[in-house]
Amino acid sequence: PSPLWTPSSRSCRALGSSRSSRSGDYYYQYTECDSTGSRWRVAIPLSPGSCSDLPSPTRGTDCSFSCPAGKFLEMSSQLCTPCAAGSYSLGSGLRFDQWDAIPAGFTSLASFLDPGPNGEDIQACNSSSWTPQGVYLESNRDECTVSLVYAVHLEKQGSVSFTYQYPDNNIFFEFYVQNEQCQEMSQTDDQKWIKVTSSGEWGTHTVSLKSGTNILYWRTTGILVGGKMVKPVLLKNIQIEGVAYTSECFPCRPGWFSPMPGSSSCQACPSNTYSGKGASACSSCPEHYYSHEGWAECKVRPPCSEKDYFQIHTACDSEGKTQVLHRWVEPKICVENVTGAVKLPATGQREPCPPCNPGYYNSNDSTCLPCPPGTHSDGIYACVECPAGTEPVLGYEYKWWNVLPSNMKTSCFNVGNSKCDDMNGWEVAGDHIRSGAGSSDNDYLILSLTKTFVLTKKSKMTHTFSFR
Template sequence: MEKRALWTSCYFVRFVTLILCAPESGNLPQCKETDYYFEYTECDSTGSRWRVAIPHRQGSCSGLPEPVRGTDCTFSCEAGEFLEMSSQQCTSCVAGSYSLGSGVRFDQWDSIPAGFSSLATYMDSGGSGDDSMTCNNSSWTAQGTHLESNRDDCTVALVYAVHLMKQGSVSFDYQYVDSNIFFEFFIQNDQCQEMDQTGSEKWIKLTTNGEWGTHTVNLKSGTNILYWRTTGMLLGGKPVKPVLLKNIQIEGVAYTSECFPCRPGTFSKTPGSSSCDLCPRNNYSGKGASSCTPCSKTQYSQEGWSQCKERPPCSEKDYFQIHMACDSDGKTQILYRWVEPQVCMENVTGSVTLPPSGEKEDCPPCNPGFYMHNSSTCLPCRQGTYSDGTTECQRCPGGTEPSLGYEYKWWNILPRNMKTSCFNVGNSKCDEMNGWEVAGDHIRSGVGGSDNDYLILNLRVPGFKLPTSVDDASATEFSRITFIFETNCSTECELYFMIDVNRKSTNVVESWVGTKLRQAYTHIMTKNASVSYTWAFQRTNKASDVRQYVNDIAKIYSITVTNAMDGSASGCHACAMMSQRDGSSCVPCPAGHFINKDTNQCQECPSNTFLSGHHIYGQEACQPCGPGSKSNKEHSLCFNDCTFMYMELNQTLTYDLSALSSVGSIMNGPSFTSKGTKYYHQFNISLCGAEGRKVAVCTDNVTDLSSKDLQNESADLNNFVQTFVCQSTIIPADGRGFRTSLSSQSISLADTFLGECISLMVFNIHCRSEVLGSVRLLIVFEGSHL
């Protein structure tokens, strides 16, 4: 094995010592093959080594085999083989075992494997020594199918040392969903010096909930000390979601002298296997199995189980209801089905039976933008027409055009651009199940296979199309999605709303924990791109074979997306006409123009007014700029040119704020977490100038807080906000043992410039006088996070 290979020089010295110091006794029996084992010495400068015999017990026998020249130091067997040391030949693994040839794999996590260590680090000095204030109890923990990182604000490293005889690699699967925990992977040599790595190799990318990512890094020959390090930031008091780790595979070890037995719940049926397969459902296996054993009829197992369990009597938690699609008579019906795969037993004492099917009832109407076809199918209205879902599609009147989008509020079947799935980090029980089920006037979370399943609903939008009269170049809002939902839970369930733009990465926009009353949520898209909206519901994050929270539920009543490129229309809106003649077509208005209600033609907004959103019908769409500000050329926003004038006591007072035209930064603190970790809040500020552009940027990633590095690394930033005033949480390098400072939790504090004034009463804002003090000039912004 690899560990033995690391210390073969010691064995060789011991072997020579045994020969020199062995007692001269003719009473010792001749050594048999079971009395010793073979190892290689360390490689010399020419890449050569010797094979030596090492006795299991000193002085137990005589006549050990003589040392012989070994294989080349870079020699290794193919996957599915091991090096048989007596013959120094590669031999196929027997059925029930596997090998990677020149690699090792760790895929069983009932405990942390030998060779791994979990090290917690004190981040700041000056602690009281009280264990409750330190990180003594923080560590990576084994969860059977994977490892789980700490959930607190300590820094904990999982460490493994490996010696490679040739260049190799390390790869691992991970789940990393919470940006409030930093996850890094780095490598040191035997001098504890960190190897050169790019930022993408060292800092691990976030994954979506329920998704496993794979990270691979090349390794140099020699000693490599591997570190998986997590650092939590509990600034709001809410625990972070841990990092999950599994399937660690290292390539490049010199050789393996034995095959690994298949772990319980897996098998390999053919000799020379490089991996083991999971036992299918209702089968099990022990360690080193070449086949799986079926469970009895009264027992069951999930995929990859090492034993069977007794089937329980069926209960109300084992079935669910579904709405049938409309039939040719326009009728629907509620049916009941057993949760698949069915685990429970029906005809035993204490079991329940499926409820009878419900009475047939009228189907709900079609969703807006659709019409009923053949009393059973809803089809989208053709281009240029609209419907409210209860009538035939009609053409839009002259001077108007269809308002494209999605408006889903009836759920008899899942819309064509939506899909649903079920995923679990630790098992595949629900892979074939629907994550959500339609239920007439709402869609709701499905039963799933376990209480900690992620029940996923996805809506795909290929892009957006603004109304004809809106200028794309000056648009600040391309679409908005609004959905009405509620959750009803007996434990800390969580509903996530996520977004993936241009198929790059999925990010959590908002989440809700526990029971939430019926409410609406809106998210605005500020650029034209393909987008995937995802809802994921999880009843609990704690795995259990027993269903406790199957009745916890999430419901979505309606989903509305405006300006969807492939959407249908529920109504029409006014558009600008080329002329006032009948039959004239809609034309786009130039930037900063509204549609005159009298002529239906484009007209420029008055000076110092701006257009908000894409509602440009009527002059009232042009909204006045705030005090001390003026509109830009496109009438898309208002800004201040860093000067402000007002009259007081027959005098004109002028403020020159040109020194504030560039981006400024200020940092407060330091502050400390409950465990003494030091952090700062940095504010980047752009108060005026730049013709109203938001030029203050805050980033979530590794930076040294210098603008030069910020520019160089901008392509690799995971997340950033660009606004007038933003805030980032900064962890200094000396506070966490990092080479660079870390920036996280970036938020916008000033999204919209309202104006400059000498009294907040102008904006109907009341503020205590002691807060303002002697302030004479106020620059007022509106922020979503204030």
């Protein structure tokens, strides 16, 4: 090492002082790697001029050295050490999954695709940016070009992957990489231009990175047509592999936890529990409070109201009768036994079932069954054969909604990846079907219809249609 690294030349004792350095007075840092891939570990005083007798420089680990996931490089011993409970490490990677603010190192830059002669359009883009929304970043919705930029130095070949929602092709969404000379790396169109996703669904994009400096760009540009509001791009869970080492573990974000040492990720707190930052366990919500999965705090349960329950019809019984039942919206968060709360209405009287849907007939056990081949029905009367020289018009026509048809199902999808499959989803309501109540604005209640098309006697094709 250079003589500048020797203990005598790094002495920082003040005149008249004999205080020696303690481990809390300094921290360790590696020097830059030389041409042979070597480096030195040196001690850096926290407050220059306040200590003396710093530890001598020591040869450091090889520049390509990294710890496995769940561990970090403890600089005093230069050994891989398990992360404590309540924290995690990717070993040779970085992960960004908390978006209460744009993390340090990221920059959001805005400009206009075709600026005017006086730069007036550029000024209009000053307020355009990627916006943190807790569990994801949201792109701009205007015609400005906004770039999210992050620079990272890799000691070995690695990769970057991210999860995104891109439901509207009225926004151009591209991802590209530059080196330290601002030269764009060679990428195929599939690597640079991001594929559109179905509404409410998340996609994952992965690109290989070379060793050295990589400058990452996520860029969006809106194309407004006829004043139509465009849907923004959502971005989350950015993970970069290939950094040489990490000298610290990252605390779990609020609402998440890691119960064991040596974790490579954190888990979301279950419903009706919560946690603060860096938690190793989740705490239960107090009585009359509730939370959803991954919440950092609990909220007061409100008194039950008419909006907290819905009605359904029972299946037709052997006498062709049905009755109305009421059920609580799931997950149930309201409280019944407080002042002003409502109770579930009583079960309704038995009443005749509605007719079957067209193309079906009422069987002996009051179940609606499809008409046999070559016959048709309006759903009220029995199936009859088609007149000579004609054939049935095949298709589905649903006019009555006493039960959900066998080729349909209801499910839930949440933008923040919270589980919502136990919600009631879409509900049958006699002469119509309606969407249920989600627990947040990020819930997509999905109704799927599966239809099989017969192409020939030996082949067929099945297609599923979804309504959100």
